[in-house]
Structure formats: structure tokens, C-alpha cells
Amino acid sequence: MTNSPTPNELREVLASDTPSAKTKRDLIESALYHFGHEGYAGTSTRSIAQTAKANIASIAYHFDGKAGLKRACINFIAMSIGDVMSVVLNRKLSDIEHLSPEDARTKILEMIDRMITFTQTNKRAELVIGFMLKEVLHSPEEVDTLYHLIFEPLMDRVTVLFSRATGQPVASDELKLAIFAMIGQLLYIRLARPLVLKRMGWQAVGPDELAQIKSILHRSINALLDDLSKGSNHA
Amino acid sequence: MTNSPTPNELREVLASDTPSAKTKRDLIESALYHFGHEGYAGTSTRSIAQTAKANIASIAYHFDGKAGLKRACINFIAMSIGDVMSVVLNRKLSDIEHLSPEDARTKILEMIDRMITFTQTNKRAELVIGFMLKEVLHSPEEVDTLYHLIFEPLMDRVTVLFSRATGQPVASDELKLAIFAMIGQLLYIRLARPLVLKRMGWQAVGPDELAQIKSILHRSINALLDDLSKGSNHA
DNA sequence: GATTTTCAATCAAACGATTGATTGAAAAAA
DNA sequence: TTTTTTCAATCAATCGTTTGATTGAAAATC
Numbered sequence: 001m002t003n004s005p006t007p008n009e010l011r012e013v014l015a016s017d018t019p020s021a022k023t024k025r026d027l028i029e030s031a032l033y034h035f036g037h038e039g040y041a042g043t044s045t046r047s048i049a050q051t052a053k054a055n056i057a058s059i060a061y062h063f064d065g066k067a068g069l070k071r072a073c074i075n076f077i078a079m080s081i082g083d084v085m086s087v088v089l090n091r092k093l094s095d096i097e098h099l100s101p102e103d104a105r106t107k108i109l110e111m112i113d114r115m116i117t118f119t120q121t122n123k124r125a126e127l128v129i130g131f132m133l134k135e136v137l138h139s140p141e142e143v144d145t146l147y148h149l150i151f152e153p154l155m156d157r158v159t160v161l162f163s164r165a166t167g168q169p170v171a172s173d174e175l176k177l178a179i180f181a182m183i184g185q186l187l188y189i190r191l192a193r194p195l196v197l198k199r200m201g202w203q204a205v206g207p208d209e210l211a212q213i214k215s216i217l218h219r220s221i222n223a224l225l226d227d228l229s230k231g232s233n234h235a
Numbered sequence: 236m237t238n239s240p241t242p243n244e245l246r247e248v249l250a251s252d253t254p255s256a257k258t259k260r261d262l263i264e265s266a267l268y269h270f271g272h273e274g275y276a277g278t279s280t281r282s283i284a285q286t287a288k289a290n291i292a293s294i295a296y297h298f299d300g301k302a303g304l305k306r307a308c309i310n311f312i313a314m315s316i317g318d319v320m321s322v323v324l325n326r327k328l329s330d331i332e333h334l335s336p337e338d339a340r341t342k343i344l345e346m347i348d349r350m351i352t353f354t355q356t357n358k359r360a361e362l363v364i365g366f367m368l369k370e371v372l373h374s375p376e377e378v379d380t381l382y383h384l385i386f387e388p389l390m391d392r393v394t395v396l397f398s399r400a401t402g403q404p405v406a407s408d409e410l411k412l413a414i415f416a417m418i419g420q421l422l423y424i425r426l427a428r429p430l431v432l433k434r435m436g437w438q439a440v441g442p443d444e445l446a447q448i449k450s451i452l453h454r455s456i457n458a459l460l461d462d463l464s465k466g467s468n469h470a
Numbered sequence: 471g472a473t474t475t476t477c478a479a480t481c482a483a484a485c486g487a488t489t490g491a492t493t494g495a496a497a498a499a500a
Numbered sequence: 501t502t503t504t505t506t507c508a509a510t511c512a513a514t515c516g517t518t519t520g521a522t523t524g525a526a527a528a529t530c
Contacts, residue, residue: 020479039369041277045516055481060517062479133426134274134369143429151430176434177424177451184423185416191368192415194378195386199411216412223458253499255505280490290507292492297505301490 024062026052028076031069036127040070040135070135074142077128078149084118085111085154096160104164105225111158112186112221116214119190120205129191155179166228178228182221189213259297261287263311266304271362275305275370305370309377312363313384319353320346320389331395339399340460346393347421347456351449354425355440364426390414401463413463417456424448 030052034043045066049056063069099107119125136142158179163170189196193205202209265287269278280301284291298304334342354360371377393414398405424431428440437444 023479037373039274039276041274044514046514055479056516057482057518058480066516130373137427137429138272138365140429143433147430147433151434155434173435173447174451177447178455180424180427180431180434181420181451181455184421184427185419188419188423189412189415192372192419194372194375195382196415198378198382199386199390199415200408212408212412216409216416219462220413220416220455220459223462224455227454227458253504258505279488281488290505291490292508293506295491 020062023052023054023058024072027054027059027062027069028072030054032073032076032124032127032131035070035073035135036130040066071142071145073131074136074145075149077132078146080124080128081150081154084114085150091157093157093160096157096164099161099164101165101167101229104161105222108158108161108165108225109218109221111161112182112217113214115186116217117210119186120210120213125190126193129187133191162225162228165225168228174228178224182224185217185220189217255297258287258289258293259307262289262294262297262304263307265289267308267311267359267362267366270305270308270370271365275301306377306380308366309371309380310384312367313381315359315363316385316389319349320385326392328392328395331392331399334396334399336400336402336464339396340457343393343396343400343460344453344456346396347417347452348449350421351452352445354421355445355448360425361428364422368426397460397463400460403463409463413459417459420452420455424452 027048030048031043033051034048045056045059048069049059059066059069063072096104096107119129132146136146155176159170159175162168162175162179163172166175168175196202197204200209205213262283265283266278268286269283280291280294283304284294294301294304298307331339331342354364367381371381390411394405394410397403397410397414398407401410403410432438432440435444440448
């Protein structure tokens with residue numbers, strides 16, 4: 001298995017307990033750490049191997065080189081995001097197409113809650129966000145992978161939820177852009193954590209700080225939904 | 236002048252028309268381009284020199300090495316942002332402390348407009364944002380530079396504006412976080428442009444697309460301000 | 471059951487290429 | 501002339517990759 005496995009293939013491979021599976025897991029974990037912190041170009045294959053307690057040659061052996069390991073990381077991330085978002089993604093489209101505005105809004109806020117908790121508290125979230133922003137967004141090919149694997153199916157469902165909650169048509173450009181605005185708030189407040197900590201006078205983001213963040217984003221997104229609902233007839 | 240000049244010193248240096256000033260300008264311009272696209276570690280001094288049509292050694296001569304050129308880039312960025320934000324920054328704090336809620340809101344939306352236009356249309360905005368995300372946010376020392384030079388004075392004034400517009404006290408944590416949420420929307424929608432274009436079916440962000448982006452962010456931020464104004468007495 | 475063969479996996483060592491930095495002389499500017 | 505700036509050449513260090521040898525357990529053969 002020298003080629004990049006799909007997220008689902010990757011899940012099976014990494015779940016097994018063969019020696020090679022452990023090596024792969026360790027290498028991906030290590031690569032994610034270093035790529036996220038020092039960037040792809042700034043990371044040496046030697047440091048990846050050292051952190052993973054593996055031999056340098058194992059990178060070429062298992063992933064066909066540094067670039068292949070990067071692709072595996074992207075698929076691993078796609079897998080992780082898929083897990084976090086399963087609440088939304090596992091529902092069939094037809095399942096959420098007839099929710100009441102109130103239920104749709106509840107689902108949206110539920111999802112927001114999950115995303116904030118994940119981005120703010122998960123150890124890997126920082127690495128994942130850092131890695132994607134630093135490396136993935138600037139490579140058209142990898143943007144494609146990310147878009148079709150995660151982004152589009154997720155956004156399709158969120159768009160339906162937004163449509164149900166606001167009464168706007170699903171194809172509305174306004175709706176689509178509003179969702180970007182929503183996600184932007186979530187990600188930026190995690191991304192700019194060094195600035196947030198300094199500005200707020202916080203030492204770290206603990207339960208209290210998490211609650212404050214959730215509170216304001218809750219309000220902001222509720223206000224946005226209210227505004228989008230104006231002048232539209234709820235079914 | 237081998238050490239990193241402050242933004243103001245930098246402005247004078249770069250404005251002069253001596254040969255060395257031109258070389259410095261070219262090197263910073265080139266470095267910004269490469270750092271923004273390939274990251275600091277991913278950029279070789281040779282490619283910087285080649286793009287700038289300068290000799291490799293001139294980097295060491297003028298900036299004391301690659302790291303010094305990076306510092307100069309940060310200061311150059313601070314200078315640029317300072318220019319864009321001058322509408323807000325150049326006002327004394329005492330000058331905006333007594334604005335009416337309506338005037339304050341107008342000022343906020345004016346500022347938003349400027350920021351969106353800059354981030355979405357300025358050639359250098361992509362490089363600046365990419366550079367800061369990739370390199371600056373992960374270096375405590377450079378976060379400090381950025382924070383004290385640009386972020387804090389800017390945020391102080393925006394916070395006062397928000398306070399005047401909503402009736403909330405300036406020291407309010409909610410207000411501070413709300414501003415992060417606002418900025419997050421602006422930056423993310425530029426940052427994730429590859430995803431935005433794909434999602435919206437756009438070829439590029441021209442005048443029409445810019446207007447759409449402004450419209451939705453306008454609505455979102457207005458809604459946020461409305462919500463923050465609830466239950467507070469406007470002076 | 472005992473022996474041999476096969477093969478995925480790991481290892482230390484070395485490869486050529488490229489990195490940032492440095493040098494001292496030539497060129498340009500003052 | 502004196503100082504500043506540019507240049508090609510060179511440096512040690514590090515880069516990602518490749519190599520050939522070695523391991524240990526499964527598969528095949530006897």
C-alpha cells in the first residue's frame with residue numbers, strides 16, 4: 001500500500017494491529033504534528049521519523065515519500081472531520097429537508113457547538129487547522145480532494161439546514177455566503193488564539209473561556225439566522 | 236542599516252531613490268511574494284534574489300540574512316495595514332469616544348467596507364494574509380511585534396466604536412469577542428477563496444462578487460450589533 | 471513435524487542536490 | 501579617493517531519497 005488510501009481505506013488500515021499499521025499511524029501522527037507546527041517545507045523527513053520512532057526509509061516504504069505522507073495526512077484529516085461532523089453528514093439529505101424552522105435551527109446550533117468544542121479543545125484541532133491553512137489551501141489538487149471529500153457534502157447539508165431555518169431557497173447565494181461567514185467566525189477565533197489570549201487577558205482556553213466563546217458565537221449566528229429569515233415565508 | 240527598521244523608519248528608507256533603497260524594496264517585494272506562496276522555510280534565498288533581480292549576497296548585506304528579511308517583511312506589513320486602517324487609527328481615542336450610536340455604527344460599517352475591499356481586491360492582500368497565517372502566528376516573538384504594533388491600537392479603537400454603537404461597556408468581554416467574530420468573517424471569506432469560488436461557481440471575485448460579499452457581511456455584522464445593543468441604554 | 475523458501479518490514483549508511491551564509495574582488499556612487 | 505553596493509565563487513550543513521543487508525514470521529516443500 002504505497003499509494004494514498006481513501007479516508008475509508010485509511011480507517012481500516014489504521015485500525016488493524018499489524019506492526020506496519022502502527023508504523024503508519026505513528027508516521028501520520030508525527031507528520032501531522034510537524035507539518036502543522038513547522039509547515040511542510042519546514043519539516044524534515046528525519047524529524048518525522050524520529051518523533052514516530054521509525055526509520056527514515058519507512059516513509060518511502062509506506063507512503064512513497066514525503067509528498068505521499070502529506071497526502072495520507074490530508075486523507076486522515078478528511079476522516080477525522082467526517083467523524084466530528086457525522087451528526088450532520090450521516091443524515092440523508094431527504095432526512096433534513098422537511099425539518100421545521102425551529103428544529104433546523106436547533107440542529108444548526110448543535111452543530112456549531114460541536115465544531116467549537118472540537119476546534120477549541122481537541123489536541124489535534126490546532127494541527128489540523130494549521131496544516132490545512134498552511135499547506136492545503138495553496139495547492140489546487142489538494143483543495144480538490146478536500147472540497148469533494150468533505151467540504152461539498154457537508155456544505156450541501158448545512159445549506160439545507162439554513163434553508164429550513166430561514167425560509168430562504170437552498171440555491172440562494174446569500175445563504176451560501178452566510179455559511180462561509182458562520183464558519184469563518186468559528187475558525188478564526190481558534191486560528192488567532194495567540195491574539196485572542198493576549199487580547200482577552202486569558203492564560204488558556206478552559207471551560208469558562210469555552211463557554212464565553214460559545215455564548216458570543218451563539219448570539220452572532222442566531223442574529224444572522226434571524227436576519228436571513230426576514231421577509232421569507234416559513235412553510 | 237542592517238537591522239530591522241521600524242515601520243516608520245522603513246517607510247522613509249523605502250521612499251528614497253538611492254540604489255540601495257530600490258534593492259531593498261525589490262527584495263522585500265520578492266520575499267513577500269515567495270513567503271506568502273511557499274512559506275518561509277519553503278523559500279530559498281536564491282529564488283528571492285532572482286525574482287528581485289538582485290544578488291543573493293545582498294540579502295545578507297541589507298537585512299543581515301534571511302531571518303532579517305522576514306522581520307523587514309513583517310514591519311512592511313505593519314506599515315501597509317497601518318495605511319489601510321488609517322481611517323480608524325489616525326483618530327484619537329478621545330475623538331471617537333463620544334460618537335452617537337448611529338455615527339459609531341456608520342464608522343464601523345465604513346471600516347468593514349475598507350477591509351473587505353482591501354482583502355478581496357488588493358494584490359498584496361493574499362500574500363500578506365498568507366504570510367501572517369503561515370509564519371507569524373506560530374512565532375511568539377513575531378506575534379508580539381504584530382500585536383503591539385498593529386493589533387492592539389486598532390482593536391482599542393474598534394472596541395470603543397462597538398461600545399458606542401451598542402451601549403455595552405468598553406471593557407466587556409462580549410464586545411471583545413464579538414470583534415473577533417467580525418474580523419473572522421472578513422478574513423475567512425478571503426482566506427478560503429479557493430473554496431468560496433468552487434462553492435459559489437465563481438470564476439473570480441470581480442465587482443459583482445465583491446458587492447455580494449459586502450452585502451452579506453454587512454447584514455451579518457449589523458445583526459450582530461443589533462443583538463449586542465439589546466438591553467443596554469444608549470447614551 | 472522439520473526444513474526451506476518467501477516476503478513484508480526495518481535498519482544504518484550513503485547518495486546527489488540544494489540550502490543559507492560567506493568571501494574577496496570588481497563595480498558604482500559619493 | 502573613500503565608501504557603498506554588487507557579484508561570482510565557494511563553504512559546511514542539511515535536504516529527501518536510495519541502497520543493500522537483516523530481521524522474523526508466514527507459506528511452501530519435503
